[in-house]
Amino acid sequence: MSQMTLKTPSTGQTGSSPLAWLSRAGFGIITLLAIALFGWANPVFLTFDNWANLLQGSAILLIVAMAMTLIVSAGAIDLSVGVALDFGAAFALVALKTWHLPWQAAVGCALLGGGIIGLLNAFLILVCQIRPFLATLGTWFIASSAERIYTDGGGSISYRRMAPEYHDLAVGTVAGIPTPVVIVLALWLAAWLLTERTLFGKYVRAIGQNSEAARIAGIRDRRTMLWVLVAASALCAVGGVILSANLRQFTPLAGQAYLMDAIAAVFIGTAFNRLGRVSIAGTLGGVLFLAIAALCYILGQLGFISWVPEYAKGLGMSLGDAGKLVSDFWMSYMIGMWSFSFILRFFDLQRILTVLAGVATVLMYLFINGSPEHMPWFILTLGFFSSAIYTSIITLGSLQTKVSSPKLVNFILTCGTVGTMLTFVVTGPIVAASGPLAALHTANGLYAVVFVMCLILGFVSRHRQNNAAAESH
Numbered sequence: 001m002s003q004m005t006l007k008t009p010s011t012g013q014t015g016s017s018p019l020a021w022l023s024r025a026g027f028g029i030i031t032l033l034a035i036a037l038f039g040w041a042n043p044v045f046l047t048f049d050n051w052a053n054l055l056q057g058s059a060i061l062l063i064v065a066m067a068m069t070l071i072v073s074a075g076a077i078d079l080s081v082g083v084a085l086d087f088g089a090a091f092a093l094v095a096l097k098t099w100h101l102p103w104q105a106a107v108g109c110a111l112l113g114g115g116i117i118g119l120l121n122a123f124l125i126l127v128c129q130i131r132p133f134l135a136t137l138g139t140w141f142i143a144s145s146a147e148r149i150y151t152d153g154g155g156s157i158s159y160r161r162m163a164p165e166y167h168d169l170a171v172g173t174v175a176g177i178p179t180p181v182v183i184v185l186a187l188w189l190a191a192w193l194l195t196e197r198t199l200f201g202k203y204v205r206a207i208g209q210n211s212e213a214a215r216i217a218g219i220r221d222r223r224t225m226l227w228v229l230v231a232a233s234a235l236c237a238v239g240g241v242i243l244s245a246n247l248r249q250f251t252p253l254a255g256q257a258y259l260m261d262a263i264a265a266v267f268i269g270t271a272f273n274r275l276g277r278v279s280i281a282g283t284l285g286g287v288l289f290l291a292i293a294a295l296c297y298i299l300g301q302l303g304f305i306s307w308v309p310e311y312a313k314g315l316g317m318s319l320g321d322a323g324k325l326v327s328d329f330w331m332s333y334m335i336g337m338w339s340f341s342f343i344l345r346f347f348d349l350q351r352i353l354t355v356l357a358g359v360a361t362v363l364m365y366l367f368i369n370g371s372p373e374h375m376p377w378f379i380l381t382l383g384f385f386s387s388a389i390y391t392s393i394i395t396l397g398s399l400q401t402k403v404s405s406p407k408l409v410n411f412i413l414t415c416g417t418v419g420t421m422l423t424f425v426v427t428g429p430i431v432a433a434s435g436p437l438a439a440l441h442t443a444n445g446l447y448a449v450v451f452v453m454c455l456i457l458g459f460v461s462r463h464r465q466n467n468a469a470a471e472s473h
Contacts, residue, residue: 052178059180060085063239064258065265066191067232072266073195074228075208076125076132080117081236081262083143085255087113088237089244090147090157096166097159103166107241114237117143118230125229126222147252158249170246180242187238204228296453297390300446303427303439304364305329308379311436315372328376329383336387344388350454353392357451360386364444368437389450 039046064081071078091113095106117139124135148154172179195201203224206214215221236255244250305326312322344352360382367378427439 052181055181055184056178059184060239060242061258061261061265062184063187063242064236064255065262066187067235068262068266070191070195070204070228070232070235071132073201073208074204074225075211076225076228077136077263078121078229078232079133079136079259080121080139080143081232082253082255082257082259083140083147084114084117084233084236085240085243085258086147086250086253087117087143088234088240089250089254090150090240091237092166092241093157093159093162093244093250096162097157103163106166107169110237110241110244111234114233114235114240115230116233117236118233121233122226122229126225144253144256151252154252156249156251160248162245162248166245167248168245170242183238183242187235191235200224200227296446296449297393299426300443300450301386301390303446304443307427307431307436307439307443310431311440312372312375314436317372325375325379329379332380332383333387336384337391339384340388340391344392349392349395353389354451354454356385356389356392357447357454360389361444361447361451364440364447368440368444386447393454 035046044050064085067081067084068078071081088110092106092110095101095109096103101109120139120142121132121136124130124138125132128135130138151157169179169183174182195204203214203219203221206217206219207221207224211221239258240255243254308325308329309319309322312325313319363378363382363385367375367382370378427442430439430442
């Protein structure tokens, strides 16, 4: 049988150019700067326990994102990862509570539950020849209905007397490292080796790039796809084990909360792969990049405006004048949002985003270091120019895929919400130690980080190519 070489994108421009190297190195530098900034603001941030807690809190999302990465690498999409997680949790809890099986057997039952979802997907896709999007959507409807029926309308299944060893899968430690972190690292290493260093991984990518060519080249695409679907669902079931072990219960449809974030992580991660393809490492990078961008902007904005009144009062302003500065900022912010909804259509989104972030950084600096009589003008202008930054980041993120992805919006907003919750956690100790001025300088630094990230984004952003491709069709 003749062999066919499956072509991959040339690395001459995308992988080896100075700009490509700068974009990847720049991302790492910005990440380190952001970590250093948070560490300076609050020394607890750099502690081992804090990082372990952060990874522990993101463990389930990372597992589901890895499963989605495997599916997307094969050229498909899986909307049933949430119910695969649910089935893993449900089967484990039933095995423990109803069947009184050992905790090891309960984990095995969880994998079986996830595998059932994968087999149902495989049947619909490979046998019934239904497109993956519709097939997995159908699986979601079927499985979610089964969850509601089994729990009499959606009630939780609780089991407080589970084996301590099972509970430790979520709250225990291994050599001082939280067990969920150990599980995630082990799964990530296994997934990376499988997708990047084995023949099976090459088969999966070949199918994802061109299934017909892969079939001609002798790759058994149907069998490979079967293993991909089952493995991805079983991987999600591991997330269900951690969730049920942590909560000591199963809640129907709880896994659906991870679907959009997992999809967003996978597709954003492609922007940081030199070949522009889906990868395990890129997925983790996508999660980190979005988290940093959202946290920096929200922390910068709210950390600034929250302490402006205290700073202004320290300069001798009355409470009314200090409050007016805040109201002026938000009034100008609203005007800016309305204005830029019209202005942005005439400019390249990444370039004007960079300009806005740079101007906002300078204006915040002038406000902090200017005289009191000029502060109202600086804060009015700052509110106007910073109004379009966050929405532009969201829009630009959704344009990194060939088809604009509104799914990314939910993920960025989630990260922004986390930033909102951390505002006083980060700035409070700074104010207590050094006063409101130090908090404003920190906010200014965060705005500067956003500016540099937007600048670097110009080297990796795919919105121009995707827009051109869309217009050509």
